[in-house]
Amino acid sequence: MTFRLKFLLPALLSLAAMSSAFAQSSVSGINDAVSAYRAGDASAAWPVFEKAAAEGDVKSKRYLAYIIFDGNAPREAGMDFFDGTALLKEAAIAGDYTALIRLEDLRLQRLAHSPTLADMIAVERARAESGDPVAAWRLAARFETGDGVAASPADEAKWLEIAAEAETDRFPKAPEAAYRLCMLNALDGETRDPDAARRWCALAADNGHAGAAVVLKRLALLQN
Known part of the structure; x- marks a missing residue:
């Protein structure tokens, strides 16, 4: 028995070492x-x-x-x-x-x-500047409400454009971003641009935004 243990123990230790290494x-x-x-x-x-x-x-x-x-x-x-x-x-x-x-x-x-909030905004800005629609959407919301930045319709529109131009498969909120751009360009004094409003509403409507289709019809009536 002693003879068997003498050889068995090193074998077990070797096996354990191999298992650990594996x-x-x-x-x-x-x-x-x-x-x-x-x-x-x-x-x-x-x-x-x-x-x-x-x-x-x-x-x-x-x-x-x-x-x-x-x-x-x-x-x-x-x-x-x-x-x-x-x-x-x-x-x-x-x-x-x-x-x-x-x-x-x-x-x-x-x-x-x-x-900090400033850190988060810096991260979002870096991503948005590289074309990330999610980060751009978040930044647009901040400039709409003044969350950590000075509220600015112009800056809101700037970041919404990146979100609105994204493929809907990549960013499902792209039609909503286009619709908000439409409204900013239709109503806001700082960013008012009727031609841009029609263009963004058309994009939103093409991507299935029901509200944009309604606004587009109203804009057409006003033009006539």
Whole structure:
């Protein structure tokens, strides 16, 4: 029995080491890292996300932020909650809507590392300037109500144009954005332009906006 144990124990230890190495190496891609993170194995997920984030992968930046906020970042990484917020900003600016939503939620919590309203507007502006209709829609709403910016029909119209020109498959609110542009150009003194109003209402109506079709008929009657 002693003879058997003498050879069995090293074999078991070797097998355990091989299993551990296999588990480590199996987390090799981003999808594997996401699965590991969701299973609670942040230590296995971190190096994969860290490498991918350094290479510019947006999703990995967001997941690194998650791990930091969970308090599971490796000590040697030397990253704190402020670094997590910075990673979320980078991901949001690069077009990660989930990161944008998480940032807004974090802002509302008013924590020491929360982004400010000015930070959120800067992210939205960067995205809108690159042609993102969602960010443009959010900015237009801010300029309509004066949320963090000075209310301005001209700026509202500027960002609505980006949202209105998007394909409806990409941005379902595009017809509504076109309709609002129609109304701004039809009624507002600062942005009044009857020709532009007709053009935007026509676009909205073509994309199924019932209200735009009604306004378009009224504009035609006024023209006659």
